[in-house]
Amino acid sequence: MSAILEIKNLHASVDGHEILKGINLTVNPGEVHGIMGPNGSGKSTLAQVLARREAFVVTQGEVLFNGKNLLELKPEEAAAEGLFMAFQYPVEVPGINNAYFIRSAVNAVRKYHGEEEMDAMDFLPAFKQSMKILDMDERFLNRAVNESFSGGEKKRNEILQLMMIRPKLAILDETDSGLDIDALRVVSDGVNSMRGPDRSFLVVTHYQRLLNYIVPDFVHVLVDGRIVKSGGKELALELEDRGYGWVETEAAPAGRV
Amino acid sequence: MAIATRQELQNYLELFEGFEKRATAPEFVRKLRQDAFARFWELGFPTLKDEDWRFTSVAPITAQTFDLPQGASVSQSEIEAIVAPELSNRIVFVNGRFAPELSVIASAGAKVLSLAEAIGTANPVLQKHLAKHERFESDAFTALNTAFIEDGAFVHVKRGAVIEQPIYILYVSTGEKPQMVNPRNLIVADEQSQAVFVEDYVTLSNRGRTGLESGATVFSNVVTELVAGSDSILSHYMIEREDAKALNVSTLNVQLARGANVDSHSLLVGGALVRNNVHPVLAGEGSDCLINGLFVGNERQHLDNYMKVEHASPHCNSRQFYNGILDGHSRGVFHGRIIVHKDAQKTDAKQTNRNLLLSDNAQIDTKPQLEIYADDVKCTHGATIGQMDEEALFYMRSRGIEEAEARRLLLFAFAGECLDRMKPGPVLDWLRLAVPTWLPAKR
Numbered sequence: 001m002s003a004i005l006e007i008k009n010l011h012a013s014v015d016g017h018e019i020l021k022g023i024n025l026t027v028n029p030g031e032v033h034g035i036m037g038p039n040g041s042g043k044s045t046l047a048q049v050l051a052r053r054e055a056f057v058v059t060q061g062e063v064l065f066n067g068k069n070l071l072e073l074k075p076e077e078a079a080a081e082g083l084f085m086a087f088q089y090p091v092e093v094p095g096i097n098n099a100y101f102i103r104s105a106v107n108a109v110r111k112y113h114g115e116e117e118m119d120a121m122d123f124l125p126a127f128k129q130s131m132k133i134l135d136m137d138e139r140f141l142n143r144a145v146n147e148s149f150s151g152g153e154k155k156r157n158e159i160l161q162l163m164m165i166r167p168k169l170a171i172l173d174e175t176d177s178g179l180d181i182d183a184l185r186v187v188s189d190g191v192n193s194m195r196g197p198d199r200s201f202l203v204v205t206h207y208q209r210l211l212n213y214i215v216p217d218f219v220h221v222l223v224d225g226r227i228v229k230s231g232g233k234e235l236a237l238e239l240e241d242r243g244y245g246w247v248e249t250e251a252a253p254a255g256r257v
Numbered sequence: 258m259a260i261a262t263r264q265e266l267q268n269y270l271e272l273f274e275g276f277e278k279r280a281t282a283p284e285f286v287r288k289l290r291q292d293a294f295a296r297f298w299e300l301g302f303p304t305l306k307d308e309d310w311r312f313t314s315v316a317p318i319t320a321q322t323f324d325l326p327q328g329a330s331v332s333q334s335e336i337e338a339i340v341a342p343e344l345s346n347r348i349v350f351v352n353g354r355f356a357p358e359l360s361v362i363a364s365a366g367a368k369v370l371s372l373a374e375a376i377g378t379a380n381p382v383l384q385k386h387l388a389k390h391e392r393f394e395s396d397a398f399t400a401l402n403t404a405f406i407e408d409g410a411f412v413h414v415k416r417g418a419v420i421e422q423p424i425y426i427l428y429v430s431t432g433e434k435p436q437m438v439n440p441r442n443l444i445v446a447d448e449q450s451q452a453v454f455v456e457d458y459v460t461l462s463n464r465g466r467t468g469l470e471s472g473a474t475v476f477s478n479v480v481t482e483l484v485a486g487s488d489s490i491l492s493h494y495m496i497e498r499e500d501a502k503a504l505n506v507s508t509l510n511v512q513l514a515r516g517a518n519v520d521s522h523s524l525l526v527g528g529a530l531v532r533n534n535v536h537p538v539l540a541g542e543g544s545d546c547l548i549n550g551l552f553v554g555n556e557r558q559h560l561d562n563y564m565k566v567e568h569a570s571p572h573c574n575s576r577q578f579y580n581g582i583l584d585g586h587s588r589g590v591f592h593g594r595i596i597v598h599k600d601a602q603k604t605d606a607k608q609t610n611r612n613l614l615l616s617d618n619a620q621i622d623t624k625p626q627l628e629i630y631a632d633d634v635k636c637t638h639g640a641t642i643g644q645m646d647e648e649a650l651f652y653m654r655s656r657g658i659e660e661a662e663a664r665r666l667l668l669f670a671f672a673g674e675c676l677d678r679m680k681p682g683p684v685l686d687w688l689r690l691a692v693p694t695w696l697p698a699k700r
Contacts, residue, residue, distance in 0.1 A: 051655050079657035091652035095670025104666070105656035112657065144670075161656065 002067065004029050004169050004200050005050075010061035012049045018059070019045040021225035027169065030197040034211050034236055035204045037222035038244040043204045044088060046222070047173040050202075051085040052078045066168060079105075080112035082168030086158035086175050093145035098157065099127065101145045102164050109165060123164070130163040134190045152183040159190040170194070171202045176210040188213030208240035221247050266298060268322050272437075273404055276325060280407050283379050286387075293393045293403035300397040312590040312622040313561040317530045318504050323437035323476050325405075326352035331429055331461060333359060339459050341691070343683035344425035351429050353438035354408050366418030367452065368411075372441055375411040382413050382445050390482045391510035391536070398506045398532075402439045402480040409441035412454065416447040416486070423453035423684050430475040430499070431461040442481040444493075448514075451490045455684055456481065458507075460500035460527070475499065479507035485517035487541060492520040494684055498527040498695065501556065508534040513573075515541030522679055523550035523579075524688070525560045526695040536565045539573035539601070550579040551675035554587030554619070555697050561590035564608075568601040568634075575605075580675050581612040582668065583619035584697040593638060594626040601631050608638040613671050615645060615697060661698075668696050 005027040012020040019042045027033055037043050049056045050063065052075040063070040066081055073081065093101065099120070107117040131138055134156045146154050155175055162170050172191065176184055191201065191214050203214055211219070211233065219235040220227045221244070229235065229247050239247070273294050282290070302319050303310040331351050336359050340347065348369055349359040355371035362369045375383045393400040410426045428440055444454055458477055477499070485491050497505050505528045511519050525531050537546045552560040566575045581589040591610040612621045625638040645667060653663035672692055679685045 053651060074660070075651060075654040076657050076659050076663075079655055085655055087652065087655075091646075091648045093646075093649045093652065093667070093670070095673050096666055101653070101656075104658055104662075105653075108657040108659065108662070165656065 003027060003064070004066055005202075006064040008062050010049070010063060011059045012045060012056050013059055014045070014056050019056075019225055020049065022061070023225070023227060025220065025227065027200050027202065029168075029200055031218065032195065032201040032203060032214065032216045034216035034219040034233075035202060035222055036206070036208070036219060036236060036239055038248070039206065041222045042225040043206075043222050044173055047085055047171045047202070047204050050083065050171055051075060076108065077112075079167075080109045083171070084162055084165055084167035084169070085171040085173055086155070086162060088174040088177060090146050090154040090158050092147045094147050096145050097141075098143055098145050099123070099141035102161055105161065106164055126164060130160055130190070133163075133193055134160055135186050136160060151178040152180065155179055155183065155187055156190070159187050163190060163194055166194070166199075168198065169200045169202065171204065173204050174206065175203075176205055176207060184210065185213060208236040211236045223248050265319050266301060269297070269401070272323075272325055276405060282376055282407075285384060286376050286406060289388055290404050290406055293388075293400045296393055297397055297400035297404055300400060302397055309563060309592070312592070313530075313532060313559065315530075318476055321435050321474060321476070323435045326354070326430070326436040326438050327432060327434075328352065328354065329431050331356065331359065331431065335461060336427075336429070339429070339461070340427060341425065341457075341684075341687040343687045344423055344455060346422040347425040347427055348410050349427045349429065350408065350410075350440065352432060352436065353428070353440055364420055364422065364424060366415050366450075367420050367424065368413040369424055370411050372409040372411045372443060373407060375443075380411070383411060383443060386445055386482060386484055387443055388482075390484065390512050390538075391480055391508055396508070398478055399480055399508055402441060402478050405439035406441050407439070409443070411442075412444040414446040414450040414452045417449045418447075418452070419450070420452040423455050423682070425455045425457065428456070428458045428477065429461055430459070430477065430503075432475070433473050435474040435476070437476045437478065440477065440479045442479070444481065445484045446486055446489045446491050448486040449488045450486065453492045453494075453682065453684060454483070455494040455496065457496040458499050458505060458527075460503055462500045474502045474504065476504040477507070479505070481507070481509045483509065483511045483519070485511060485513045485519045485544075487514040488516040489514070490518045492522070492680060492684075495521070495523045495533065497523075497525045497531055497533070500527060501529055501558070503528040504530045506532040506534075508536065511537040511546065513537060513539050513541055513544035513546060515543060517541060517544045519545075520547040520549065520680070522675070523552075523562070524675070524692070525550070525552040525562070528558065528560070530559045532561045532563065534563045534565070536567070537575065538567045538569060539575060540569045542570045543572045544570065545573065546575045547678065548575065548577040549675055549678045551672055551692075552579070552581045552589055553672070553695060553697070554581070554583045554585070554589055556585040556587060558587040560587070562592065563590075564593045566593075566595045566606065568595070568597040568604040568606060571600065571602045571604070573601065573604055575607070577608040578675070578678060579610045580671060581610070581621055582615065582672065582696065583612065583621055584615040586616070586618045588619070589621045591621070591623040591640070592626065593624070595628070595636060595638075597629040597631050597634050597636065599630045602633045604631060604634040604636070606634070606636045610640040611671075611674070612640070612642045613645065613668075614642060665693070665696070665698065669693050672696060
């Protein structure tokens with residue numbers, strides 16, 4: 001089975017500062033990879049680059065997503081090819097109804113693949129089912145996208161979009177930040193309900209706690225723009241116990257320039 | 258300066274002399290026209306030195322010589338192509354003159370006829386109200402309009418009548434020479450009546466004869482007096498969607514009696530130079546007024562909104578909301594004046610102007626002006642100027658929505674704030690479909 005995501009020697013800069021300094025990572029269908037690392041290590045930058053945010057300039061390397069050169073795709077094309085990022089800071093979009101927004105997104109992806117668009121009624125069962133798992137009131141459908149949502153509600157709304165859009169690869173960018181334990185559990189339930197052989201996850205987080213609920217197949221530690229250590233789910237526990245200091249010092253003598 | 262002004266006005270004097278000879282009318286109208294012209298002659302056109310015209314030059318008007326309009330024939334199918342199909346109860350004017358063959362008037366409970374007919378029959382309601390509310394003494398454009406009073410819509414809604422179908426007043430202009438039209442509308446809604454009025458200004462260009470790409474410049478100088486009786490509930494829509502050469506100055510004067518509730522909605526999407534004066538007078542205690550608007554400029558359009566909200570009685574509410582979208586080299590103005598008279602205690606007046614600039618060359622001037630002479634009032638105002646939200650754009654694109662579509666959705670969401678303040682009904686049904694087609698579509 002070929003990889004869904006292949007990152008080779010990826011370097012990226014923002015405002016002339018190199019943040020990613022040679023990332024190599026392969027994600028196969030159905031796998032869940034945790035990306036951990038101290039603040040400023042480049043975790044979120046990696047997520048943003050993959051989501052095709054223009055502020056980040058790729059200076060070297062290549063990224064294949066679903067066999068295509070991801071770095072040549074516009075954000076909307078990457079999304080249509082099956083890439084989804086749950087934002088660390090979901091954006092408020094005043095004046096656009098949440099249900100309408102999510103339907104537009106789903107239909108944009110369908111249209112890209114030459115499939116027939118669905119009408120509002122077709123969406124209802126999936127909305128109901130997903131919102132039940134996420135413990136979300138259906139009133140959130142009729143509010144403007146994320147407008148006046150609490151932090152937790154915004155994160156749930158990200159996962160609701162994930163559940164409706166059903167991507168091939170979902171990147172969760174610090175989805176746990178700002179969530180209390182109950183919300184974390186609910187959001188994780190939503191994510192776990194989407195796990196399957198055709199869907200992969202890249203779970204970016206500072207803390208191990210999220211990975212108790214979304215149990216990864218692999219954990220990678222990012223330090224100063226490079227993956228300095230990879231392992232199984234037990235690596236996350238070790239990081240929780242020992243902090244990031246030991247991987248940082250362990251990484252340093254390797255002496256990569 | 259006075260001499261230059263007179264020269265500028267010379268053409269209007271000639272037009273007026275010709276008009277007076279031709280347009281027969283009862284004595285009270287003749288006198289009104291003469292007084293108004295004399296006042297226009299004294300005032301001359303405003304300049305940038307006038308506080309109320311600081312941001313808007315009327316040079317596009319003074320630089321041209323206009324004729325009074327010629328008759329023109331417009332076919333039923335041409336009208337069908339531009340009207341809102343939802344609005345079947347319509348009174349149509351071509352080059353300012355009533356076109357009965359194009360009109361469909363069916364309003365039980367309301368008298369809808371041309372102003373010319375109401376003048377001709379010396380209608381007593383007309384005599385009581387015409388030019389009694391929007392005074393020509395202080396405004397050159399109102400004076401000019403009043404000098405050329407001849408035709409327009411006259412609507413009288415009877416006491417307690419509830420008019421289900423909106424009364425749609427359509428002004429169509431067409432011609433090959435620059436022309437000035439002075440539509441004059443008088444709407445009198447008696448006590449406890451309910452009705453919806455739509456004024457719609459459209460140019461018929463591209464009529465496809467003799468290779469003319471489009472017709473000549475039309476200068477529409479409109480005055481509408483809306484008299485809202487006690488406890489009446491009225492909505493008024495002003496839609497300006499003339500062609501890119503049109504000059505349009507309009508004044509809506511609303512008189513609110515005790516407990517009257519009036520919504521004014523302005524949608525400006527057409528015209529080269531547009532000045533939209535909205536002047537509600539909350540004259541009766543407990544009256545309530547919503548002043549809502551959307552202006553959408555592109556290329557070199559200049560769209561000026563001048564609000565003068567007068568609180569003259571206690572316990573009245575006014576809420577102003579204007580949204581501007583400006584692209585290209587267009588320029589927008591929002592001047593929100595609120596006057597609270599001495600006796601208007603417990604006034605609650607609110608004003609919000611939000612603007613979206615889509616190009617580096619677009620410009621907006623927004624100016625609140627509060628004059629408060631009472632001591633127990635609540636007045637708030639706020640204005641914002643911003644660009645398209647790049648974060649929201651990226652967010653939508655990251656969900657698979659194409660950039661152009663994402664921009665369109667954000668733009669419509671911003672414009673939609675204006676629609677969300679309208680009451681449900683056929684006008685809103687029409688505008689929900691029409692407004693997206695009036696927004697700038699590019700990039």
